[in-house]
Amino acid sequence: MSRRAALSVPAALALAAGASACSAHDRPAPAGASSTLVAYFTRSGNTRVIAVQLHRELKADLFEIQAATPYPEDYEQTVEQARQERDAGVRPLLKATVPNLSGYDTVFLCFPIWGETAPPIIRSFLAAHDLSGKTIRPVITHGGYGLGDSLAVLRRHAPSARLEPAFSMEADQERRTMTQVREWLGAIARA
Numbered sequence: 001m002s003r004r005a006a007l008s009v010p011a012a013l014a015l016a017a018g019a020s021a022c023s024a025h026d027r028p029a030p031a032g033a034s035s036t037l038v039a040y041f042t043r044s045g046n047t048r049v050i051a052v053q054l055h056r057e058l059k060a061d062l063f064e065i066q067a068a069t070p071y072p073e074d075y076e077q078t079v080e081q082a083r084q085e086r087d088a089g090v091r092p093l094l095k096a097t098v099p100n101l102s103g104y105d106t107v108f109l110c111f112p113i114w115g116e117t118a119p120p121i122i123r124s125f126l127a128a129h130d131l132s133g134k135t136i137r138p139v140i141t142h143g144g145y146g147l148g149d150s151l152a153v154l155r156r157h158a159p160s161a162r163l164e165p166a167f168s169m170e171a172d173q174e175r176r177t178m179t180q181v182r183e184w185l186g187a188i189a190r191a
């Protein structure tokens, strides 16, 4: 599947339970505190579910990667914006950067696949943070089309970090929900 085609695949899962329970904790790592950071980007909540679990179980700090200008609520508008940003190589502005990054040895970097690659905001995040010498553990959700070139993006943008194998999982509830609702509406229209 071409990158363009993949981007038009509607997707995403809103495992919304817990999704609203946690906003960004961008607290610094004081001496003696966790040296592990869980940094995540999410739109529909799937990746947040994993990030919050990592935060809880590893007692790691949690940081939500957010664009200075939020992506649209609407799925199709987000797909279109993401496509344009990807094709133009845009790096959206970050809402905030991680305070005291030097206090962390390991970063669990959690994000969804967008258009068969890492979302543009992940490139922004990597460009804005020096992860040299740190361990990156990628945690990636996708709608069933795999990781694309996302790991190559991480290698390219954090060449001096130690990149561990990724944990990834399929999470596609938003697309399935939209498909089912569309089918239901079709049935209503035919009735």
Ligand SMILES: Cc1cc2nc3c(=O)[nH]c(=O)nc-3n(C[C@H](O)[C@H](O)[C@H](O)COP(=O)(O)O)c2cc1C
Residues within 6 Å of the ligand: 006, 007, 009, 010, 011, 012, 013, 014, 041, 042, 043, 044, 045, 046, 047, 048, 078, 079, 080, 082, 111, 112, 113, 114, 115, 116, 117, 141, 142, 143, 144, 145, 146, 170, 171, 172, 173
């Ligand atoms: C703009 C956009 C583009 C996407 N492109 C892909 C893709 O190319 N391949 C794929 O498998 N899933 C794709 N997806 C699906 C998401 O990667 C997947 O559902 C992910 O779990 C969403 O994570 P989130 O809920 O944390 O935002 C896309 C989703 C969106 C919103």
